[in-house]
Amino acid sequence: MKSEHKKVAAGCLHHSAAKPYAVKLIYIYSIAHKALTINIFGRGNARLTHLVKGIKLSTIWEKNVERLGSEKVPYVEEVCRAGRTIETRKYYTARYHRPGIQRQKNFRPTPKEQARVNDRHADMKLRRLINENFRPGDLYLTITFKKELRPTVQQIPRILEKYWAVLRKAFRVAGQELRYIVVAEVGERGAVHFHAIIPKFDVQVVSDSWPYGAISIKTLDNSGQYAQLASYLIKQTSKTFRSGESPFKRRWNSSRNLRQPKITKHVIGRNSWRRKPKPLKGYYLEQGKTVDGEIFGFEYQFYSMVQLQGKRRC
Secondary structure, three states: OOOHHHHHHHHHHHHHHHHHHHHHHOOOEOOOOOOOOEEEEEEHHEEEEEEOOOOOOOHHHHHHHHHHHHEEEEEEEEEEEEEEEEEEHHHHHOOOOOOOOOOOOOOOOOOOHHHHHHHHHHHHHHHHHHHHOOOOEEEEEEEOOOOOOOOOOOHHHHHHHHHHHHHHHHHHHHOOOOOEEEEEEEEOOOEEEEEEEEEEOOOOHHOOOOOOOOOEEOOOOOOOOOOHHHHHHHHHHHHOOOOOOOOOOOOEEEEOOOOOOEEEEEEEOOOOOOOOOOOEEEEEEEOOEEEEEEEEOOOEEEEEEOEEEOOOOO
């Protein structure tokens, strides 16, 4: 079988020596939306790999491909543990490759597609940060200014930093550590207010430490999954964080002591994942959150598990 491989491959290489473009013309093969790579073993078992899409291979070369074998382009399985949640994403990427498979050029989406991708990634990152750092009973604040005390956009960062300094000291006295995530939202009339998340604390101290207006205080629910809150915050800030109206140039600001979610990645084949994921012991699979479809023509899968209350995180 090896000699047959060498014979066919050598013939192909000899033909391409006379016409350098021949290999690219000959080994083009794919199925719509299914990217494949063709491995040809030449001298020294070197591999020639070509990734293409949407062009049909002629019958004669298709037979040769079947004899030589093919290997699917790598996908990445990403598992993120954040608080009581475990999220799994499986997606095609040009940034990872197996030995012998050349790294492919990045796909370039349209500006609108890229904007949606950016929003989705921001939503995911904020959701994971909230899930990792905050728990049921922690505080969700809406911070506003009195009309007569509204500062300029340039003054707001310093005012907020003073507020965090006062709270940080109060937390330290109580033997706790202040962590926070804060986003700025600009209202229809241009008034700026903030949404923030902090650990559970004396609500009177939290409110009295803000002399510029009112603070509405709510507590995080018992779910341990705060995806809906993260999506709301991203949606509210997506139009203004780059406009100059917002005091922040980022989607959110945060303290430096936030814990980072634990993320692991490894390369897998396209067909190596379960079509119907099952939850781990002590977890439940979030209904309606599983995605099994395509992004930019490549297959994509996402699902999320949440730890049952009363169970220890594994």
